[in-house]
Amino acid sequence: MTGWDCSPEELKWITQWQYVNGVNRMCQHLQSYSIRGCRKRDFPPSLFYQQSWWEEYKIFCDYIARLGVLLTEGLSAAEVLLLHPMHSAWMLYDGKEEGPVVEFGNKFESLSQTLSDYHIEHHYGDEDIIKKYGKIGNGKFIVGQCEYRTVILPDMLCIEDSTVKLLLQFVENGGHVFSVGSFPKYIQGGKNSLLDELYQKIEKIDVVSLKEKLWKILEFPISVTENGSEVVNIHYQLRKCGEMKILYLVNLNRNGNYSILLQCPGENEITEYKVEEDAKQKCCCIYGDKVTKLQIKMNEMEGKVFFIKERENKKDEDLEDNKEIYREKETIVLEQGGSWKLDWADWNSYTLDRCSYRIGDGEWKDEVNTIQIMEILLKQKRPVNVSLKYKFVVETEPQLLEEMFLAAETGKELHAEINGVKLELEECGWWKDKSFRKYRILPYIRRGSNEIILNIDFYQSKKVYDVLFGENVLETEINKLTYNTEIESVYLIGKFGVYNRNGFTYAWRKGLSCDSQFVIRQLPDTLYGDDFTSQGFCFFAGRLRIKQNIFICPWDDSRGVKIEKIAGKRYIYRFNRPNAMTAILYINGKLVKQFMWAPFECDVTDYLKDGVNEFMWELFASNRNLLGPHHHIDGELYAVWPASFTDTPTVFLADDRNVWSDLYHFVKFGM
Template identity: 30%
Template sequence: MNLEELKNPGVWYRPAPFWSWNDKLCEEELLRQIDEMYEKGYGGFFMHSRVGLVTEYLSEEWMRLVRSCAEHARKLGMLAWLYDEDRWPSGFAGGIVPLEKPEHRHKYLTLLKKDQIKPEDEILKKIERDGEEFYVVKRVMKLGDPWFNGTCYVDLLSRETTEAFLRSTHERYKKSCGDLFRVSIPGIFTDEPTYLRVHHPKETTLPWTERFPEEFLRRKGYDIRDHLEELFFNVKDYMKVRYDFFDVATSLFIENFTIPYAKWCEENGIFMTGHYMAEDTLRGQVEWIGAAMPHYEYMQIPGIDKLARHLEQVVTIKQVSSAAEQLGKKWVLCETFGTTGQHVSFLHRKWIADWQAVLGVTYINPHLSLYSMRGERKRDYPPNLFYQQPWWKNERFLSDYFARLNHIVTQGKREVKVLMIHPISSAWCVYSKFDDEIDKLNELFDTITKELVANKIDFHFGDEMILSKHGRVKEAKLRVGEYEYEVVVLPPLLNLKSSTVELLNSLAENGGKVFVLKDFRYGRFFPERVEGKKGRIEFLKKARVFETLEDLIEELKPFFSVDVLDTKTKENAKAVIAQKRVLEDGSYLLFLANTDIDREVHCHLELKEKRKHTYAIDLFDFKLVELKENEFVMFPASSVCIWVTDEEVPAEDEKVVSTGVLLEKEFDFETALNDFEVKMNSFNVLPVDRVEYFEAGGRVFRNEFVSKIWYEFYRLPDGTPFRVEYSFEVRKKPQKLFLVVECAENLDRITVNGREVRYERKSCIFNEEQNFLDVNFGKMEITDLVREGKNTVVLEGRKENNITGPGCHTRVKDPENHRPTEVETIYLVGDFSLVNVDETRYVIDAPKVPDHRDITRDGYPFYVGSFTLKKIFECKKDPGKRYFLKLNGVEAASVEVILNGKFLGVLFWRPFMIDITDALRNGKNELQLVLTNTLFNLIEANHKADVLEETFRRPKSFIDFEHHTDRYILLPFGLENVAVLSSSSR
């Protein structure tokens, strides 16, 4: 294994975020932001149109800026990825495609009653059911949808529509910067394409295209229009009809969208990447895309979307990694970290990335880095992972870790000997909006998938479409692409493709192992149908049938990748999941991740195959430590990479692996450090998020939260005059005080206590002298205008804004002369502390030294930035010992450790321990700790009572008035104390 390459992997292993192009774009600021990413260890970026974009999408100016960024990326050795749509879902080219020809517009079937039918609907069939009349209707999506820039979605079951999309988007990029393809532009991201965009909670909709009846007849031998009733009601041979319908729909989607898209990319030397809509569940796949896995065969870099602050989407990742590994695709992209919330910094991202890596993700695409945070943009499915975050200064550490992580999980070959048949064709058979059969099937599938992972029995899914092309029996094994499987598992299901039955019949005849798990929960699903019809399945006669999941897992134990016992329970440590990779020289890697973010696991490791040496590779600080004991503690969200080899390499005798693992069981206590000196490193902040008065267009609000006004403001016609008043209270006047207002330069007038303040924006580039946090947050000094007591800020201007709703915007007709205004929270920034009146109101007071255990509760509730703790302490140093700092009660995104002027490192997660031996002096020592937080306390949905419990943050979270509280929901920020520990073994 090349350890030098692992120490500093190249750009392909490094994160490449969604870079939100969401405003009037300034070339100089774009290049500055690329430099920020480069300095923080990112390997590239995806130029992604997002909510709030002012520069016209696909215009000459847009193309000029794309080219400029790609050229800058080339100079830096970075990857400048294209993105194929104005937001998402991909296919409509920002409205160009549906406007080109009516035939390109999205089509679907729906079941209606007579009074629901519209004049433009085409009735395909009348159905009488239990005395009621229903109509199967074909609908064409109307123009005028705000999400689609006043147009509509498109028909991706039509090859002609896909070709129009490629002409309008891809060919334009080729014309503008095709010479940079394969140079600094490696590929293009397609985002959530779907064969069915229209869904209603109580109405069934199904995918459709004009040629569907013709194609169905050619492929299935009968006219689907004679069997539309079976698609909606459980009558006649409905499972056969539904199987055939979704088989054809999925095939048409692949043939008419995915294949031509991927072919265009291949012919033009770039990669197709991205992800499809609703990959996570069987219901989602059937309703939106037919099946996820067959698409991955054609994508050069298949990918998925991992949203939310949890680890639920095991099936999603195993689907894409199975197809990629079987078909020899090195890179598996994951759009990740989106919707997790502004408090997500290092710990949560590592937790998610480690879990993804074990399951097969090899390319990390963080969501989201905002060009601008003004207005609605700051609410765009947080967190914002960029320069506006106070922790951004330490981002390089995590980028390097991610790069090494991706490098590890692309070395050698994953060891997998078990294949599980994917039940998507059974889902086609039972799909209905009127019952939950498909959800029960999904629940069983999800359960067995997670249990195999938790038991460290690695496996691939076998998609039946992929199996039909790439599967073959070799003696007593089933080979799919690059993998041979010793056992095939059928989870609870009821249907198989005829080609799958033939493969498994042959496998059974050749003595291969076929394990069939019965429906252990509902007693409904067992293989009895072939392509929707009941039929004989010969291999079942020779298959092993298991009544319970536990029995199946027991039989599969010989195929586990590694045995990790929890020494507290003496049982399998289910929270610890693993991937094993075999290298060319016969050595192997194990990557273990603790998926429990709350509990540590005391591990006992049993290796199936031993070698002369076992090393723990610290992927964070990059050290090799020889494992002399097979027991260690994995702290919450920790991970460890283990290399088992006959090769001897230089190694260190460390006690702490900086990815959250302790190799030493016990440490001696030396001393405790309390009562630190505290130094604030930035000004304090007071957000004023309640307005005393707002008036515009005949609408008046008094004493109201600004969140209640946002969408009233957005609905006003551009040019409407508005006036908004804010107030704040001062007990002790600060020596320095600044007012921060978004888009301040475009307001007609700003006054503080009746005296006018002028903000002159000197540059479109972020500058700390003119900006606070963000390029569009204007900062003005108002020290001389403020008085003790009540103070009033008045903003007057004319509404100009392209936001139309949560996460939604409209095209700006004249971007060059667009002068946007916002009605948002304003901020007071200065040298002060805050007095908490009643958790709903704060008063500016004299600056103070806060209690370092939690500055949020002691005068700095909305503070963003860092503060430094300093402590002088005595230590009698024993040369035969190693010494450690253990930080307790840490509530921070990161803690930088400096001892006697020497920077020792940054701590991000438990156990918050660091070796200080080399910097420690005998006698007097000076310790400095720099704690940094996140944007959460300042710009999150802080009045949503359940905001900390909500795992999926979205724009609507900020206007969830059902859960509104006048109190501020805030996170603590501080450190309780520090212990100095020692270990006698050096």
């Protein structure tokens, strides 16, 4: 998943999938020193200062750092080894046709996924590693430091002689070997009677039945169910750390919550480790039939860590005390809704990504997307002077806008003509990225149609042309090419709103689209719903604050007596997932909590007072609506690369469509 709207929650979702499957060292992609020129389109996002939420990024980094450290503690407790059929794939591949190998690989991947779905934690068994480090001891199949009670054979065409001998020894010592696919026909590419002997000593079984078998075989099997069925979207990793076990549960579902029943053998004390808060909380378990049960709510894309150790005090009265301590208190739920007052906002923005152009003193050409001009000029293979003409409409008196700047990736001085006035604009700082230089233009703006002409000397070194148009040039040379001059979109920034005259159409994945009829007006005073994009913030990429009053009645109507809130009850504030990278809640001027991911609720009792309470949110927008891609026919994409911003078919997919759309595609930003 890539793109400027990839949120910390989605990054966490990706991270958790990797972590639950054994990865515990994260190398994040990427932090761009600058997003000048084509860099802003090179597999975004850049997780650096160009993001409105850069200073909040530490929360995400601390989370994955703590989790990474935790998942290196002790040893993996997986008790199942799934042999990897790599040698079978080698036997199938003839150097030409990949189909049979791909099919074989898909079967193995499907089996591994199904095992995880049924909460059978497993490792892959590489036969070369097994040959070097494998042995049998204490009735277990041992590879290095890992010990397995069960070995599973997937679909296999061939198997190593050394593996077969170890498996036979394993079975003779009480081990369990199951085959859930086609049994291998060859040993190291040839027939061998050892296969017949092994076949007689293993059990053929399907994956569903295997779960029930393993519950009796494994030392510490885990069950994760809802309404009696295994929850396939929740996977886990179990680690042994001395006398304690670390259980890491992950909900891989992006859109679904679960109320699960966790079951593990024995009577255990379970403590939840809250990674984000770096805090622990004892859990209220149910015991019986030598099984520990724990009811857990798993929000979408949520991960949870539990410490499990054998329960020391097993008296029934202690259990009752435990229940009393953790009995859920009565709560009053405050739901989000209504309108919001706009309290404050970073400068708004308007991306001007289309312009007409002329080379030298030639004729003006029709409007094109600005980044297409770069390719046109490169084909000249020489230095040229180019003029770019941008147009926009202002439907209010300019003096009411307070400030307006032009941000462009140009030099310190900008040769421009604004509404017929020729100017040499002086840089006055930068915005968003250090290459986005800022120029004050409000004095030259008028109500109605406006026109800005930029005059640029386009120059490239000889090396650029040699690489782009030379023969036998490696792709690596093109990828590391640095241009002297780049032609990019420009941006209007300031205290204004950007609206579309003809409205918006809503689409999938928070998407909305419109035509090119944008107008500049004053910012709105009030905002509604979960989509502020269409309410004046089409290209917004900063932070804003919104306020709303909630009235807490200080009277208990049943008795007519004034009380302190409602005695003994807690107030829970519940809201939908914000359409923002992150959101910070303040109540009556006090910081309550920052939200990057689910759950989207919190206890606000201690922040409330009788009467009017001011709820304020600070929302952080992504760079998606500022930087695009704005014109892909599929709207908002799950994967974004340079071709997503152009009409060029991508080399990564079998897709030869012209993917360009003249419509503008945005995503929702709001509460």
